[in-house]
Amino acid sequence: MRRDVRPAGARPVTLLIGAHTPEAGGIAMAVRRAGAAGMTAVQVFTAPPQYYGEKVGVKPDRLARFREACAATGIPPAHVLVHAGYVLNTASPEPEKWAKAANGLAKELERSTILGTYGCCFHPGSAGKADRDAGIARVADAMTRALEAAPPGTTRLLVENTAGAGATIGRTAEEVAAILARIPAAQRGRAGYGLDTCHLFASGHPIHESPAQLAAVLDAFEQATGEPPAFFHLNDSEGALGSNRDRHRLIGEGEIGVEPFRWLLHDRRARGVPLILETPQARDDWADDDASADAYDVRMVELLRTLAA
Numbered sequence: 001m002r003r004d005v006r007p008a009g010a011r012p013v014t015l016l017i018g019a020h021t022p023e024a025g026g027i028a029m030a031v032r033r034a035g036a037a038g039m040t041a042v043q044v045f046t047a048p049p050q051y052y053g054e055k056v057g058v059k060p061d062r063l064a065r066f067r068e069a070c071a072a073t074g075i076p077p078a079h080v081l082v083h084a085g086y087v088l089n090t091a092s093p094e095p096e097k098w099a100k101a102a103n104g105l106a107k108e109l110e111r112s113t114i115l116g117t118y119g120c121c122f123h124p125g126s127a128g129k130a131d132r133d134a135g136i137a138r139v140a141d142a143m144t145r146a147l148e149a150a151p152p153g154t155t156r157l158l159v160e161n162t163a164g165a166g167a168t169i170g171r172t173a174e175e176v177a178a179i180l181a182r183i184p185a186a187q188r189g190r191a192g193y194g195l196d197t198c199h200l201f202a203s204g205h206p207i208h209e210s211p212a213q214l215a216a217v218l219d220a221f222e223q224a225t226g227e228p229p230a231f232f233h234l235n236d237s238e239g240a241l242g243s244n245r246d247r248h249r250l251i252g253e254g255e256i257g258v259e260p261f262r263w264l265l266h267d268r269r270a271r272g273v274p275l276i277l278e279t280p281q282a283r284d285d286w287a288d289d290d291a292s293a294d295a296y297d298v299r300m301v302e303l304l305r306t307l308a309a
């Protein structure tokens with residue numbers, strides 16, 4: 001099992017702050033836009049997220065362009081987080097849908113590993129009206145299959161907590177821990193989880209109340225799973241506490257507010273892991289060859305650096 005292995009008292013070089021940057025022109029351009037915004041990490045899709053993508057590979061020229069962009073920006077592949085397709089519902093009780101989702105997840109991890117990225121995060125999905133525990137087991141089975149089929153590497157497969165709408169799985173520390181507990185020991189080191197601040201808040205975790213409350217929420221996840229989060233998504237929330245609404249806002253323009261992000265950035269668990277903004281962007285009309293930074297992304301990164309100082 002992976003633990004936090006940094007020696008006590010060691011200072012990190014820098015926080016790994018990034019965003020899910022505009023994707024026009026592909027992953028290499030997304031990395032270049034992150035570099036232009038002064039980021040030290042980035043999140044990308046490696047296939048259109050509304051499809052299963054179970055046949056999409058990584059061609060050598062794409063890998064080469066990605067590596068060139070990483071070298072040019074100083075953002076190494078190990079600071080790149082991949083977000084899996086939204087359509088993959090590995091909790092589905094319908095065998096055909098589950099099989100497609102499991103194959104899609106395996107392909108996500110394959111692409112993420114070939115690219116040499118930090119990890120691939122995914123939403124566990126929904127069991128619908130079916131039994132929740134069986135849904136948890138199906139998520140773990142899909143993860144195990146993906147991990148067993150993955151090429152050698154260190155790229156991890158990471159469960160993302162959910163905002164809790166409908167019957168989605170992964171809204172509590174216990175549910176995330178129950179998924180990870182079912183991964184066989186041989187595969188467990190490449191499995192993990194990450195936390196989205198908007199999803200935490202929308203699913204009823206009072207991270208906005210005080211530094212102690214935020215720490216208690218993170219403690220609960222760490223104790224239940226046996227490890228700290230492998231990444232954070234830093235998003236403010238349009239919906240109220242417990243609203244189960246998955247609508248992201250710019251930090252400081254939602255119901256969470258600015259201060260909880262300052263507390264989080266000063267928590268030991270924010271060090272050394274990707275801290276990824278998925279907040280609204282100023283533009284959505286990107287040309288494929290436009291490597292400039294989004295104005296809102298720049299503003300958010302500057303805000304986070306101020307809060308972290």
Ligand SMILES: [Zn+2]
Nearest residue numbers: 083122123160
């Ligand atoms: Zn997500």
Ligand SMILES: [Zn+2]
Nearest residue numbers: 196198246247
């Ligand atoms: Zn979300």
